[in-house]
Amino acid sequence: MNFSCNDRISNNQLRAILVAGLLGNLAVSAPLGVIEKSGSAAYISIAIGGLAAAVLFYILIKLTSAGFVKSYEDMSTESLGRGISFVLFAVVLIHIVLYGGFQLSISARMVQETMEKGVGKNFASLIIVLVSAYMAQRGSECIGRIAEIAAVLMLIFIAFIFIVSAPSMDLTVLRTTPAESRGILKGAFDAFCSMSAAGFVFMLSPKTNNTKKSAMSVFSAIIIVTAVLSFGTALSVSCFGLKEAERKLWPVIQMMNYTEFPGSLVERQEVLMSGFYVFSSFILTGISVYLSSSLLGHMFKSVKKKWPFLLASCLAVYALQYCGKDAYGDFNLIYWLYRFNPVMYIIMIISPVAAIVRRKK
Amino acid sequence: MELFKELNKNKEYIKNTFFGSDDVVFKEFDNKAVKCFMVYTDNIVDGATIESAVLTNMMVLGGSQPDTEGIERHLISVGETQLVESFEEIFDAVLLGDTAVLAEGDNRAVIISTKGWPSRGIPEASTEVVVQGPKDAFTEQGSINTVLIRRRIRDTALKVKRLKCGRRSKTDIAVMYLKDVAKKELVDNILNQIESINVDCILDSGYLEQFLEKRYSSPFPQLQLTERPDKAASAIYEGRVVVVVDNSPFVIILPSTLNIFFQSSEDYYERWEIMSFMRILRFFAAALSVALPGLYIALTVYRPDLIPTALALKISSGRAYVPFPTIAEVLIMETAFELLREAGVRLPSPVSSAFGIVGGIVIGSAAVEAGIVGPVVVIIAALSGICSFAVPNPEFVSALRLVKYFIIFFSAFLGLFGFYTSVFLVLVHLASLESYGVPYLYPFCGGSVDGYTDFKDSIIRVPLRLMKKRPIFARKGQKIRMADKKRGGGS
Numbered sequence: 001m002n003f004s005c006n007d008r009i010s011n012n013q014l015r016a017i018l019v020a021g022l023l024g025n026l027a028v029s030a031p032l033g034v035i036e037k038s039g040s041a042a043y044i045s046i047a048i049g050g051l052a053a054a055v056l057f058y059i060l061i062k063l064t065s066a067g068f069v070k071s072y073e074d075m076s077t078e079s080l081g082r083g084i085s086f087v088l089f090a091v092v093l094i095h096i097v098l099y100g101g102f103q104l105s106i107s108a109r110m111v112q113e114t115m116e117k118g119v120g121k122n123f124a125s126l127i128i129v130l131v132s133a134y135m136a137q138r139g140s141e142c143i144g145r146i147a148e149i150a151a152v153l154m155l156i157f158i159a160f161i162f163i164v165s166a167p168s169m170d171l172t173v174l175r176t177t178p179a180e181s182r183g184i185l186k187g188a189f190d191a192f193c194s195m196s197a198a199g200f201v202f203m204l205s206p207k208t209n210n211t212k213k214s215a216m217s218v219f220s221a222i223i224i225v226t227a228v229l230s231f232g233t234a235l236s237v238s239c240f241g242l243k244e245a246e247r248k249l250w251p252v253i254q255m256m257n258y259t260e261f262p263g264s265l266v267e268r269q270e271v272l273m274s275g276f277y278v279f280s281s282f283i284l285t286g287i288s289v290y291l292s293s294s295l296l297g298h299m300f301k302s303v304k305k306k307w308p309f310l311l312a313s314c315l316a317v318y319a320l321q322y323c324g325k326d327a328y329g330d331f332n333l334i335y336w337l338y339r340f341n342p343v344m345y346i347i348m349i350i351s352p353v354a355a356i357v358r359r360k361k
Numbered sequence: 362m363e364l365f366k367e368l369n370k371n372k373e374y375i376k377n378t379f380f381g382s383d384d385v386v387f388k389e390f391d392n393k394a395v396k397c398f399m400v401y402t403d404n405i406v407d408g409a410t411i412e413s414a415v416l417t418n419m420m421v422l423g424g425s426q427p428d429t430e431g432i433e434r435h436l437i438s439v440g441e442t443q444l445v446e447s448f449e450e451i452f453d454a455v456l457l458g459d460t461a462v463l464a465e466g467d468n469r470a471v472i473i474s475t476k477g478w479p480s481r482g483i484p485e486a487s488t489e490v491v492v493q494g495p496k497d498a499f500t501e502q503g504s505i506n507t508v509l510i511r512r513r514i515r516d517t518a519l520k521v522k523r524l525k526c527g528r529r530s531k532t533d534i535a536v537m538y539l540k541d542v543a544k545k546e547l548v549d550n551i552l553n554q555i556e557s558i559n560v561d562c563i564l565d566s567g568y569l570e571q572f573l574e575k576r577y578s579s580p581f582p583q584l585q586l587t588e589r590p591d592k593a594a595s596a597i598y599e600g601r602v603v604v605v606v607d608n609s610p611f612v613i614i615l616p617s618t619l620n621i622f623f624q625s626s627e628d629y630y631e632r633w634e635i636m637s638f639m640r641i642l643r644f645f646a647a648a649l650s651v652a653l654p655g656l657y658i659a660l661t662v663y664r665p666d667l668i669p670t671a672l673a674l675k676i677s678s679g680r681a682y683v684p685f686p687t688i689a690e691v692l693i694m695e696t697a698f699e700l701l702r703e704a705g706v707r708l709p710s711p712v713s714s715a716f717g718i719v720g721g722i723v724i725g726s727a728a729v730e731a732g733i734v735g736p737v738v739v740i741i742a743a744l745s746g747i748c749s750f751a752v753p754n755p756e757f758v759s760a761l762r763l764v765k766y767f768i769i770f771f772s773a774f775l776g777l778f779g780f781y782t783s784v785f786l787v788l789v790h791l792a793s794l795e796s797y798g799v800p801y802l803y804p805f806c807g808g809s810v811d812g813y814t815d816f817k818d819s820i821i822r823v824p825l826r827l828m829k830k831r832p833i834f835a836r837k838g839q840k841i842r843m844a845d846k847k848r849g850g851g852s
Binding site for chain 1: 780806
C-alpha cells in the first residue's frame with residue numbers, strides 16, 4: 001500500500017534467496033563430487049562451472065525477460081494454454097519437489113551428525129518441513145525478507161572463517177598441471193550442473209518488481225556462491241590435503257573444526273557454523289514448498305485455496321527425504337538430479353519465449 | 362433529535378436526559394430581550410470563563426439579542442463557539458466541558474468552549490528517560506499533548522484532524538501529520554480505520570493501538586507508543602503520523618519498524634560515534650536477552666563438548682548438588698526475575714529500586730546457597746534481564762521477554778537444533794510483519810528500495826549532516842530533508 005515494493009520480491013531479495021538457498025546446500029554437496037573428478041584443482045572447476053552457469057543465466061534471462069509477466073505460472077498459462085502448461089508445470093513441479101526432498105534429506109542428516117545426535121533424521125526433517133511450511137504460507141515476500149537477513153549473516157560468518165583460516169592454507173597443494181585439464185573440465189561440468197538451479201531461477205525471476213534487472217541479480221548471486229564455494233574448496237583441500245578432503249562428507253563445514261579462532265568462546269566452531277547451514281536449509285526447503293504449492297494451485301485452478309497444496313507439497317518433500325539410505329545415497333541422488341539441470345534450462349525458457357512470440361504476433 | 366422552538370420543551374428534554382447526574386448544572390436567566398437556558402457540567406468547565414465571557418456579557422452588559430445567532434455574534438466573548446440544532450450535539454458538548462446556551466423561540470443552541478479540565482501539569486518523562494534533551498512528557502489531556510507537539514512544529518503544513526472514538530466514551534482523538542510530507546493514502550487509511558472502530562470506549566492509547574494493529578496475534582508491537590513530545594514531533598517530520606488520544610499520556614506513532622524500537626531521542630542529541638556504539642550495544646543486548654538462556658540450555662544439556670573445558674567443569678561443579686534439570690533451573694530464575702520486575706513496578710518508586718537490587722541479590726545468593734540453582738544460571742538470568750533494559754522501548758522489551766521463553770522451550774527439547782529453529786521461526790515471524798505496508802524488518806530487509814539510505818539510522822547512526830534524506834515513510838518528492846548549501850532545495 002505505502003511501500004512501493006511490497007507485493008513482489010525485490011531484485012535484492014531474489015539475489016538473497018539464491019545466495020542463502022544455494023550457498024549452504026552447495027557448500028555441502030558440490031565440493032565432494034567435484035573433488036572426486038578434479039582433485040586439488042576442484043576450486044578451478046567450481047570457478048569455471050559457476051561462471052558458466054552465471055553467464056548462461058544472464059544471457060537467457062536477458063533474452064527472455066521481455067516475456068515475463070507477474071509470475072511464471074501466469075506467463076505459461078497465458079502463452080501456452082492450459083493443456084501444455086499443465087504438462088510443463090508437472091515437470092517443473094517434479095524437479096522442484098525432488099530437489100527439495102533430496103536436499104532436505106542431506107540437511108537433516110547433517111543436523112543429526114554434526115549438531116544434535118539425539119534428534120532423529122526423520123524428526124529433524126519434519127521440523128525443517130514444518131518451519132518451511134510456515135514460511136511458505138507467509139509468501140514470497142516473507143521468504144525474500146528472511147533470505148536477505150540470512151544471506152548477510154551467512155556471508156559475514158563465512159568471510160570471517162575464511163579470513164581466519166586463510167593463513168593456514170598450503171598453496172602448494174593447489175598447484176595444477178596441464179595434464180589435469182580433462183579432470184578440471186569434468187569437474188567444471190559437474191559444478192555447472194549443480195549451480196544451474198534453473199527451476200528456481202526462472203520461477204522467481206518474473207516475481208521481481210523490476211524484471212529488467214533480474215538477470216543481473218541472478219548473475220551476481222551465482223557469482224557470489226561460486227566465489228565462496230571455490231575459495232572454500234581451495235581452503236579445505238589445502239588444509240586437509242587432497243585425500244582427507246575426498247574422504248570427508250562435508251569438508252567445508254568440517255574445516256571449521258580445525259580452525260583456530262582468536263578469542264573463541266566455543267570449542268567446536270563447525271557445530272555453530274552448521275547452524276547457518278540450517279538457516280540455508282530452511283530457506284531452500286521453504287522456497288521448494290512455496291513454489292511447488294503455487295504450481296499445484298495453478299495446475300488445479302485453485303490459486304486462492306493455498307492450504308491443501310501447501311500440505312501436499314510438504315508431504316511430497318518430506319516423503320522424498322526417505323529415498324537416500326545413507327549420506328552417500330543422498331549425495332548420489334542429488335548428483336543424479338543435478339544432471340537434469342541443463343535440461344531444465346530448456347524447459348524453463350519455453351514459457352517466456354512463447355510469451356514473446358505471442359506478443360510479436 | 363432536533364431542538365424545539367419552545368424553550369420549556371428543550372429544557373425539559375435536557376433535564377430528563379441528565380436526570381440523576383448531579384454534576385450537571387442548569388441555569389435559567391434573562392438577557393433582557395429573551396429568556397435563556399444554560400447547561401454545563403460542573404468541575405470540567407472553566408468557571409471564570411462562564412462568568413466573565415458568558416453570564417456577565419449576557420446578563421449585565423448584553424441587551425437586545427433575540428436569538429441564539431445574535432447571542433453568539435454579539436454577546437459571547439469566547440473564541441470558539443458553534444451553533445447546533447440537535448440535542449445529541451448539546452449532550453456531547455456538555456459532557457466534554459463546553460457550555461450550551463438556548464434561547465426562547467429558537468431551535469438552535471450556542472455551544473461555547475469553556476473546557477477547564479483538572480490537569481496535573483506537564484510531567485517529566487518516566488519510561489523514556491534521557492540524560493541530554495528535553496525532559497517534558499505528554500499528559501492525560503489530549504489538547505495539551507497537541508500543543509506540546511505543535512510547539513515543536515511551527516509549520517502551516519502540520520494538520521490536526523479531530524475525531525471521536527468509542528460509542529459511549531466519545532474519546533477525543535487527534536491525528537497529526539505534515540500534509541506535504543506524510544503519504545496521503547497512509548493518513549486516509551488511519552482516519553478510516555479509526556472511524557470504523559465500533560467499540561463502547563477507548564480509555565487509553567493502548568486500546569486504540571490494539572485496534573489499529575493488523576497482526577494483533579503477534580507479541581511484537583507494530584505501532585510505537587511514546588510519552589516524549591520531541592519523539593512525536595521528530596516522527597511527524599519524517600512523514601509518519603501521530604495519533605493523540607485524550608486521557609492518555611502516550612501518543613501512537615505509525616508506521617513503526619523494529620529498527621525504530623532501538624532508537625532513543627538521545628541518539629540525535631549526542632555525538633554520533635558514541636550513540637552509534639550505543640545502538641550496536643542495544644542490538645547486541647536485545648539478541649543476548651532473547652537468546653542467552655536458550656543457548657545456555659542447548660549447550661550445557663546437549664552439547665557440553667562445545668564449551669571450553671575449564672568453563673564446562675565450573676558449570677558442572679556449580680550445579681553438582683542442584684536437584685533440578687537445567688531447564689527447571691533456568692525457568693526458576695527467569696520466573697523469579699520476572700516476579701521481581703513485576704513487583705518493582707507496583708511498588709512506590711523510592712522503594713522499588715532498593716527492592717529490585719536487594720531482592721535480586723538476596724534471592725539469587727540464597728537460591729545458590731540452598732542448592733536450588735547453580736551460580737551460572739543466576740548470572741545468565743541476570744544478564745538476560747539487564748540486557749533487556751538496554752532496549753529503549755518497553756513494549757518491545759515485553760515481546761522479547763515472551764520470545765525468550767519460546768526459545769528456551771525449543772532449546773530444551775531439541776538442543777542446538779531447537780535453538781536455531783526457534784531463532785529462525787522468530788525471524789520468519791518478524792519478516793512476515795508489516796506496519797501499514799512497511800516491512801517490520803526494514804531497512805534490514807527491503808533496504809534496496811531507497812538505495813539503502815535508511816541504513817544511516819539503523820545499527821549505526823551517522824552524523825546528522827549525512828542524514829540528508831527522510832526515511833521510507835515520507836511521500837515521493839519529499840525525501841530530501843537537508844537543503845544543499847549551494848543548490849538550495851529541501852522540503
